[in-house]
Amino acid sequence: MTADNSKLFQKAIETSDLSLLATIPKSDLHNHAPLGSRLQDFEKAIAQKLPLPPLKMESIAEMDSYIFGNLRQHIVSLNGLETSLRLAFRQAKTDGIQTLEMSIDCFFVALFADKEKGLIQLLQQIHKEEAPEIQYNPEIGLSRDADVKDIEPLIFPCIESGYFKSIDLYGNELIKDARHYIPIYKLARDKGLKLKSHAGEFGDAESVRYTVDTLELDEVQHGIAAAQSADVMKWLRNNNIRLNICPSSNVALSRVETMALHPARTLADNGIIITINTDDILLFNQSVSEEFLNLYHAGLFSAADLNIIREKGL
Numbered sequence: 001m002t003a004d005n006s007k008l009f010q011k012a013i014e015t016s017d018l019s020l021l022a023t024i025p026k027s028d029l030h031n032h033a034p035l036g037s038r039l040q041d042f043e044k045a046i047a048q049k050l051p052l053p054p055l056k057m058e059s060i061a062e063m064d065s066y067i068f069g070n071l072r073q074h075i076v077s078l079n080g081l082e083t084s085l086r087l088a089f090r091q092a093k094t095d096g097i098q099t100l101e102m103s104i105d106c107f108f109v110a111l112f113a114d115k116e117k118g119l120i121q122l123l124q125q126i127h128k129e130e131a132p133e134i135q136y137n138p139e140i141g142l143s144r145d146a147d148v149k150d151i152e153p154l155i156f157p158c159i160e161s162g163y164f165k166s167i168d169l170y171g172n173e174l175i176k177d178a179r180h181y182i183p184i185y186k187l188a189r190d191k192g193l194k195l196k197s198h199a200g201e202f203g204d205a206e207s208v209r210y211t212v213d214t215l216e217l218d219e220v221q222h223g224i225a226a227a228q229s230a231d232v233m234k235w236l237r238n239n240n241i242r243l244n245i246c247p248s249s250n251v252a253l254s255r256v257e258t259m260a261l262h263p264a265r266t267l268a269d270n271g272i273i274i275t276i277n278t279d280d281i282l283l284f285n286q287s288v289s290e291e292f293l294n295l296y297h298a299g300l301f302s303a304a305d306l307n308i309i310r311e312k313g314l
């Protein structure tokens, strides 16, 4: 079965066969839940047309201004959250995602009368109803843009619950030192969660090492700036730190000029384990299958290389 899938995957890549690609098991390990669906599906669900996200953005602030101006009001409510979660699971299923590490921000806990219990119940129910065949590893998320003292009372019970399998820190990585999150990450480590954080998306190579070191991370979301330093790449490789990369997101947010210049190749050539993921489909409009095809057409990887990356993600 695995050998068959490898052959089929390579054939699908070489012939740009998206419907065949969608039948082959893949992973999405960097996916922010409320933004996990196509814009057209989201518009249909809310019965409203929305402006298209900018194709090129310069900052997280620019991205946030689109999210806050157009999407937030449709997501931050019990109904809105349920709708966007259902759409995200359906999208993952449509693209043949077998392993899904989809994060949900701990602030959503505040929507529920019974707090984290309500959120967990909703996630369990939607997973069961929409895509029980997907290996869904619930991930709890927190943003650097919020005050740590506001995050802690919401996230500690989520970590304690035993439901979440991993944790991820995102938002503007340049505004707050990773040290602020040590107590949260220490509890998560003690409870057996996998530790992830965004780093090296807007920060430099050393910021990747610093964040991994400070929070004792297992994996990094993005981490692409590591490619600027042979020393940091060697350190990541020696410490077996995987990078969960989202190529279209990096191009749209002007982290790399074009797909052909994406550092994924350099990172892989330096022995770092990478995976290919979506980040926010609602904004970047690329499924995992499309991301694989983009890298192939940019001439960065052969179909066989991409198959190895696919297998590592599973």
Ligand SMILES: [Zn+2]
Residues within 6 Å of the ligand: 030, 032, 170, 198, 221, 279
């Ligand atoms: Zn992300």
